[in-house]
Amino acid sequence: MTGLGAAVHSTDIATTPYLTSSSHWGAFEARTVDGGLEVRPHPADPDPSPILGNVASAVDPQVRILRPAVREGWLRDGPGPSEGRGREPYVEVEWDELIALLAGELRRVYAERGPRGVFGGSYGWASAGRFHHAQSQLKRFLTCLGGYVSAVGNYSYGATAVIMPHVVGRGVDVTSGLTDWPVIREHTELVVAFGGIPRKNTGVNPGGVVRHTAGEHLRAAVEEGVDVVTVSPLRSDSPGTTWLPVRPASDVAMMLGLMHTLISEDRHDPAFLARYCVGGHELTAYVTGRSDGVAKSAEWAAQRCDVPAAEIRALARRMAASRTLVTVTWSLQRTEHGEQAPWAGLALAAVLGQIGLPGRGFGHGYGSMADVGVPGAGVRVPTLPQGVNPVSEFIPVARVADMLLNPGAPFEFNGQALRYPDVGLVYWAGGNPFHHHQDLNRLRRALATVDTLVVHEPFWTAMARHADIVVPVTTPLERLDIGASRTDRHLVPMHRVVEPVGQARDDHAVLAELAGVLGVGEQFTEGRTADEWVRHLYDTWTGPVGERLGVELPAFDDFLASPLLTLPAPPADRTFLDRFRADPDAHPLQTPSGRIELYSATIAGFGYDDCPGHPTWLEPQEWLGSPLAARWPLHLIANQPRGRLHSQLDAGAESRRHKVAGREAMTMHPDDAAERGIAHGDVVRLFNDRGACLAGARLDDGVRRGVVQLPTGAWFDPVGDTGLCAHGNPNVLTRDHGTSRLGQGTSGQHALVQVERYEGEPPPVQAHRPPEFVERAGE
Numbered sequence: 001m002t003g004l005g006a007a008v009h010s011t012d013i014a015t016t017p018y019l020t021s022s023s024h025w026g027a028f029e030a031r032t033v034d035g036g037l038e039v040r041p042h043p044a045d046p047d048p049s050p051i052l053g054n055v056a057s058a059v060d061p062q063v064r065i066l067r068p069a070v071r072e073g074w075l076r077d078g079p080g081p082s083e084g085r086g087r088e089p090y091v092e093v094e095w096d097e098l099i100a101l102l103a104g105e106l107r108r109v110y111a112e113r114g115p116r117g118v119f120g121g122s123y124g125w126a127s128a129g130r131f132h133h134a135q136s137q138l139k140r141f142l143t144c145l146g147g148y149v150s151a152v153g154n155y156s157y158g159a160t161a162v163i164m165p166h167v168v169g170r171g172v173d174v175t176s177g178l179t180d181w182p183v184i185r186e187h188t189e190l191v192v193a194f195g196g197i198p199r200k201n202t203g204v205n206p207g208g209v210v211r212h213t214a215g216e217h218l219r220a221a222v223e224e225g226v227d228v229v230t231v232s233p234l235r236s237d238s239p240g241t242t243w244l245p246v247r248p249a250s251d252v253a254m255m256l257g258l259m260h261t262l263i264s265e266d267r268h269d270p271a272f273l274a275r276y277c278v279g280g281h282e283l284t285a286y287v288t289g290r291s292d293g294v295a296k297s298a299e300w301a302a303q304r305c306d307v308p309a310a311e312i313r314a315l316a317r318r319m320a321a322s323r324t325l326v327t328v329t330w331s332l333q334r335t336e337h338g339e340q341a342p343w344a345g346l347a348l349a350a351v352l353g354q355i356g357l358p359g360r361g362f363g364h365g366y367g368s369m370a371d372v373g374v375p376g377a378g379v380r381v382p383t384l385p386q387g388v389n390p391v392s393e394f395i396p397v398a399r400v401a402d403m404l405l406n407p408g409a410p411f412e413f414n415g416q417a418l419r420y421p422d423v424g425l426v427y428w429a430g431g432n433p434f435h436h437h438q439d440l441n442r443l444r445r446a447l448a449t450v451d452t453l454v455v456h457e458p459f460w461t462a463m464a465r466h467a468d469i470v471v472p473v474t475t476p477l478e479r480l481d482i483g484a485s486r487t488d489r490h491l492v493p494m495h496r497v498v499e500p501v502g503q504a505r506d507d508h509a510v511l512a513e514l515a516g517v518l519g520v521g522e523q524f525t526e527g528r529t530a531d532e533w534v535r536h537l538y539d540t541w542t543g544p545v546g547e548r549l550g551v552e553l554p555a556f557d558d559f560l561a562s563p564l565l566t567l568p569a570p571p572a573d574r575t576f577l578d579r580f581r582a583d584p585d586a587h588p589l590q591t592p593s594g595r596i597e598l599y600s601a602t603i604a605g606f607g608y609d610d611c612p613g614h615p616t617w618l619e620p621q622e623w624l625g626s627p628l629a630a631r632w633p634l635h636l637i638a639n640q641p642r643g644r645l646h647s648q649l650d651a652g653a654e655s656r657r658h659k660v661a662g663r664e665a666m667t668m669h670p671d672d673a674a675e676r677g678i679a680h681g682d683v684v685r686l687f688n689d690r691g692a693c694l695a696g697a698r699l700d701d702g703v704r705r706g707v708v709q710l711p712t713g714a715w716f717d718p719v720g721d722t723g724l725c726a727h728g729n730p731n732v733l734t735r736d737h738g739t740s741r742l743g744q745g746t747s748g749q750h751a752l753v754q755v756e757r758y759e760g761e762p763p764p765v766q767a768h769r770p771p772e773f774v775e776r777a778g779e
Helices: 050-059 072-077 095-112 134-145 156-168 180-188 199-203 214-223 250-265 270-276 280-288 299-305 310-319 339-352 397-405 439-449 507-517 521-523 529-549 556-561 578-582 602-606 655-658 669-676
Strands: 019-023 026-033 036-040 069-071 091-094 151-152 190-194 227-231 242-244 326-328 361-364 395-396 409-412 417-421 425-429 454-459 469-472 481-484 490-494 632-639 665-668 685-690 690-699 705-709 748-759
Touching: 019 481, 019 490, 026 050, 036 050, 050 655, 069 072, 072 091, 091 529, 095 454, 095 469, 095 507, 134 425, 134 507, 134 521, 151 397, 151 425, 156 439, 156 602, 180 214, 180 270, 190 250, 190 280, 190 310, 199 214, 214 665, 250 280, 250 299, 250 310, 250 339, 270 280, 270 339, 310 326, 326 339, 339 361, 395 397, 397 439, 481 529, 490 556, 507 521, 507 529, 529 556, 669 690
Parallel strands: 151 395, 190 227, 190 326, 227 242, 326 361, 425 454, 454 469, 632 705, 665 690
Antiparallel strands: 019 026, 026 036, 069 091, 069 469, 409 417, 481 490, 632 748, 665 705, 685 690, 685 748
């Protein structure tokens, strides 16, 4: 190891200079050695992420797709539904043949089905680069062909993205426009953190990050006296000293119990509710039980969240007497009824009456991403124009398996009555749904229904292994780009550090050639190569941005020669909804009332029993308080991993360092392990009705009893058709069901399972090995 990086395949002394680049987990410098790569953090980063230790593995040919490949059955039989996806070997072909096959299939599908027969809702985090952003490249290409069925929302905060515009309006960003960390450090006395503030997630950001500062702000806040009360089943989510090990999926019940204490003891702020909110009466009637006959008292909450009623009441009194910030992680809305947690958290802050005051009020996502609470330059970064997709049909992003399994079936989303489109071709670039999606055995069945599945990938991930046409593409290390985040103050020159591995080409080059064959080449490329596009985006961006910021930005060649470009930024003094607090008439919210909607007549009018008109306790189907727990007595939390981002570079050194017995590590309480005869380091089997996976056991009393934690992102490694993943991907266990009919977000954070010690010789892990290749029939 050298710093946070490693040299792959060689220990020779490097002779090439370090070049800058960037990733979603941070900027870095890299140089080549004989047969490998050496990586070190960018010198401007005060707190670099250890995940940089995975970067060197990106050039390892053992995990790369080296040549274009076509599934043997598709090449032999042509397009059509097939159970062979993910099971059959591949035939490697030349680039000319792959382009011809892919162009021919696109012509066929567009001629027979039209653009509504193509799904281009590709989802993923392929690059921090702004031009070589795989989704943007693909969507621009498909728009040139006439359009495509798209996907809306995201897996990160899909429920929040739908519910919060109803509550605080579309003009309020509750994910990146929150109170800045320096304000919290100066003014906050008490943080009540539902889901905690897990520092491991503050290393990552879409578009990357140059200066990791969130973790340092969090440490400093605690050292300077900010008391953080963590409400979470996992002690590792806590940066402070007070841990309330709540029963998973019961946070809303606890929030309601806190509200009940505040209201019943007259510690709330009725003037704030009257002046700044609508729905205070309806919410109060529900909390006190006037509307349904059930008081949401501390005792009522304690029965559900398993935190003693006395502790709930004591915490409510502390919150009323302190400068209090209520925070909710994004993880809490990735569950059934996920809309309720952020809505109830905001309602709790409103009942306290502290919203809009420095260091107080509400936050959503602290500990979920690097840029939450960190101010940026306030300008849009350069991006590739995607054009206007003429096809209106779409699905919520997490409903892709539903669409493929139920074409034409009705579904509801945010007040709309829609139908799933009937697609024949799925075109995926830049992501691995076998990380993001749930119930992977169901996803495999869904992918078997289409005529053709096309995947652009650098690596033999599970999605690539299920493709009919596999397009080998470069990683960010193999191309020129601009690294930039939505709120970061920095642009990073992303240099071509190594030559393309094998026969890989960048997404733009592949799509440009396809566009030329299909007659839309000029429309797609506008006569520019990829490098010319990068220069063009920078040159057309610098003038307006420099004028707005009052600075002269360097020419493109000077930018490339520099370690990074730093933009001026406003003071770190944001307070969430402070202007609204100062004068709600002059600065109304973009809601029907202009106020915070604790009761939404719009949502109530949709008539959804799974998302009523105000924050409500809705019992999940799978939690430790449900009848299913008698059969599946352990509550699985499938949270974000510590050693990588999502499933990216799972074969890297830092990712492997966190595995146990060569598999993803499952953490459980020692007492739960003892009851099952499980010791630290054992291979264990997690299972329920949906599937099973193997993992390596890790014991920790920082996990609440009855809870097991298995991070997402281990590359899916199915053992035949048994439904078992040998590598530890928890999404074989999670339920593929929308959060509600309102948001239709993913609910894959939780599931009920059983765990047992695996007896005998476990199947080997094959996830990072290439698939089987065969010669073409007749050759």
